[in-house]
Amino acid sequence: MEIHSCAGNHGQETPAVTGALLCDPCIDRLERNLRALPGLHQEGLHHVLATGRRRNPTKVSGTRRRDHLNVSALDARSNIVAILESWAGYVADELGIPAPARAVPRLAGFLLQHLSWLKTQPPAADFAAEIQGLHVELLRVIDPELNERDPLTRRCVVDSCTGTINASPQNAGIAGKKSSISCSSGHSWEIREWLVLRHLMDRQNKEAA
Template sequence: MEFHSCPRNHAQEIRAAAGSVLCAPCVEQLERTLHTLPGLHQEGLHHILSTSRRRNPTKVSGSRKRDHLNISALDARNNILAILESWAGYVVEKSGASVPGRSVPHLACFLIRHLEWLTAQPPAVEFADEVESLQVESLRAIDPEPDDQHAPVIGCVVDDCPGTINASPPGAGSAVRGSVSCTSGHSWEMRELLTIRHLMDRQRKDAA
């Protein structure tokens, strides 16, 4: 029987599991990470909108909550869905498996069921790295390091509007129902946030 080393970066050389590109610890960790992604995806929803705290909590008259758009949380959720869907598509194309549902829980369960097959394929390392990066990105968006809490300045997505959208430091404040607005008065409801993100991406591509 031929053995080979796990190609992922380990402190010491570890043999790959039988029939797998990856070693047994990597496969086990990959399965655990896939199990966490549906929960992280749901948790990220509660961090997309965050409310800044009033500087003077005793002042009531004239005080007003301001909603901020947490771009990091929005991106993390979008990336989980997109990357899991991409790998599920790979499994369907290469193995002939039935197409799974498009929700994150369905996609994660599908990939776990086909994990033994996936980890025996040439892109197994890329798959493991991408799944691990999804977990790291989501955790940073939900519970950021102090050094990461810097709010970017985001231009309004409405054509010719000079306003900016309030973007919170990742995970700042507590999630609330409501809307997000630009400094010139344009506003969007929670259900429209994904559309806003697509428009921001288009702006960046046009600028490039």
């Protein structure tokens, strides 16, 4: 069987018979990122009006000050629409089909619908890289302390749980279901609880050290 190198340039291989230019791990990550974008885009709206960051999840304040715009949040939310629209336009033009409405859930859903075709096209690696970039950018809006060297997978914070937490939201963009962050053993948190969850994970790592 003929084997091709993954267009993601990370040493993985993909069977030529499938026609895919990306390996299975790249395709899985791309699909997860696309599903996560609508929920992250919505969550980013709550960060457009910037406030002082609360690192103590037990502290309760009477009034939250919202006194200036978070330009990074505005840019991230604008970028996601522009980039998804551009890729959706590419798919629509190449396949001769109507483009979806200019809304993140519709655009992401359209790209997911045509992912099997997209992964076989020459710009597949660029598409995966741009979607990954959007995912990281939106996570940074929600949690400004996140950087590329931070592992997005951490040990679950629930006592005695051996599962791991992945920062990519689940159920994002699925009608009738709330986006959430889950551990591999089944514990779940809403996206709005990410900062509290991140604080607990950081504290857990310091205690382990």
